[in-house]
Amino acid sequence: MQVNGTHSRSRMVSEINVTPFVDVMLVLLIIFMVTAPLMTQGIDVKLPETAAPAIPSEKERLMVTVSKDRKVYIDDYAVDLESLGPKIAAIYQNQQGQQGVFLRADESLPYGFVVRVMGTIREAGIDQIGMVTEPLTGLTTGDLTEK
Structure with missing residues (x-):
């Protein structure tokens, strides 16, 4: 012990x-x-401003972005304009019902180029194309009608 x-x-x-x-x-x-x-990486796009309210979406949609230098992206992947239609058609090939795409285009792009991208998306069989914009800052709707 x-x-x-x-x-x-x-x-x-x-x-x-x-x-x-x-x-x-x-x-x-x-x-x-x-x-x-x-x-976090993204595509630098200056969206046009508008007073239109946001459209609610119940499904997640594909995002097509057109940058200032006319580069086209599906979500974050760069594609050329000629292959945009077939790639979107292949993505939505197995889905039934309404198919939609959100289109983000830089405000400095010519209207004709944006319409050309929209036409390519429509040729792929997409029923709905939503244009993505930014809410107005500093202006009211009344200011738009006075000018």
Whole structure:
């Protein structure tokens, strides 16, 4: 029998030290918070402004974007204008019912080019084409009728 208490030191400790785990998790959280905004990529398009209200959509639709330099994208994938129709038709080939596309076009594009893209989409058999715009900033509807 030992008096100085060495017997109690030889017992195993069954507690888990969570401090290193918490430290690692906090570092990972900070890394993800810093890098997440850098991972989002998009197509730079200045949309025209309008006072029209948003149209509610119950289904997710395909997004066709035309940039300022006349490049055409299906969602985030670049396509040339000649292959736009067949690719959209292939995407919607197995879907039944109404098929729709949202079209985002830069406001500096000529009207004729935007109509050409719309015609290509229509030739692919798309029933509905929605034009994506930005809400008016600083102007009211009354300001538009006075000018």
